[in-house]
Amino acid sequence: MDHVESVSRVSAAVxxxxxxxxILGRWLQGIGLFLLAASSLGIRWHPKEFIHSWLFSFFFFFSLCAGALFWVLLHYVTNAGWGVVVRRQAENVASLFPWVALLxxxxxxDAFSGHQLYEWTNPALAHDPALRAKSAYLNLPFFAIRALFFFAFWIVAARFLWNGSRLQDxxxxxxRTxxxxxxxxxxxxVYGACMTFAAIDWLMALDFRWGSTLWGGYVFxxxxxxxxxxxxxxxxWLRAMGYLPEANEEHLHLMGKLLFAFTALWGYFAFSQYMLIWYGNIPxxxxxxxxxxxGSWNWFAxxxxxxxxxxxxxxxxPQATKRNPKTLGLAAGWVLxxxxxxxxxxxxxxxxxxxVAVGLLEILIWAGMGCLLAGAFLLRLVSxxxxxRRDPRLRESLEVIS
Structure with a gap:
């Protein structure tokens, strides 16, 4: 038995x-597919609400997978040995990109036939001066090609990282490391470029007349x-059930500090974007x-x-908050x-x-996608x-002091 493997057995996990x-994973996927199928009835009566609600739920779950891929890449780029014990779960979330691509x-x-979501896809606006000025970028063939490239890259990159890590086990x-x-x-x-242009294509292009130079960073x-x-x-969750006792208070503290840092960074990007646009006062x-x-959107803002x-x-x-599983979990749940x-x-x-309004369509679609991806995650988790366990930096991770 090598020293890495011996270190990995310092505590016996359930x-x-x-x-x-x-079985639970397959049931969740079945429930998710049923809910999404039921929500598809909204296409007939409320097509605009349906596709906007679909984009909202899609981008929420996409952002979780895209962010997970970023953390795995950052782990390797910075040679961060402390995160070895917790890295696998980020790899598992990132590996769900094939499901996200289907969603x-x-x-x-809708971009090709419905035209309910992106106004610029409507042929009736082909002669709009603002759209014609951006037509080299905002056209349907190029839009589809970009999306295909984004997902191909994300799927291949996530699978490559997950496979390499799993084979090392x-x-x-x-x-391999x-x-x-x-x-x-x-x-x-490449990830940074894909994430920036995906944010532009799928969110900023909801209104092709509007633009922000900080948009990519803000969404990321x-x-x-x-x-x-x-x-x-x-x-x-895994720690509470006794499945991952190796993840200790030090790991939680480090992850809590990162969450604090990205909370501050979000505030910087959000304020900078608002301040520059409002101060410029361009209609x-x-x-x-x-x-x-x-209206009520003001209070929502x-x-x-x-x-x-x-x-x-x-x-x-406070440091104590980041070391306490209950308060850290509360903060993480709130950010989500x-x-x-x-x-x-x-x-x-x-x-x-x-x-502001929340209808049945929004709830059905969000719950359906959540169940579908949660089921896929459970299947990935047990695989x-x-x-x-055999990463060369495992000892560093187990003995980390933050």
């Missing part, structure tokens, strides 16, 4: 009930923070915020500022909830113009080790 979890198909279908080859690290430098650059920071919150909740830019400061920044910032500021609220504020004013 074995995963693989058979039961596989994008209704959005692509069986052969213990330390050079070196190879994954070398590839991650280039992958992270929100996704990274939300996925980190999910990552923390998964680790806390083509300011109406984005004016539209969301009308104020609540978003308080809830997305001030609440988690103050909650995570506020990510959903923020995306709702960005997307749904296109349907509910005068007031590999809970953490990379």
């Amino acid at each position: 074995p995963l009930p693989a058979a039961k979890w596989k 994008f198909l209704p959005i692509l279908w 069986s052969d213990g080859d330390p050079w 070196v190879r994954l690290q070398k590839f991650s430098y280039g992958l992270l650059v 920071v929100g996704a990274a923070g939300a996925s980190l919150a999910l990552w923390i909740l998964l680790i806390l 083509e830019e300011t109406y984005f915020f004016i539209r969301r400061n009308f 104020i609540g978003l500022v308080v809830g997305r920044f001030f609440v988690p910032f103050l909650l995570l500021l 909830f506020m990510q959903a609220a923020e995306l709702y504020w960005l997307i749904l004013p296109g349907v509910f113009v005068n007031a 590999c080790e809970l953490y990379p």
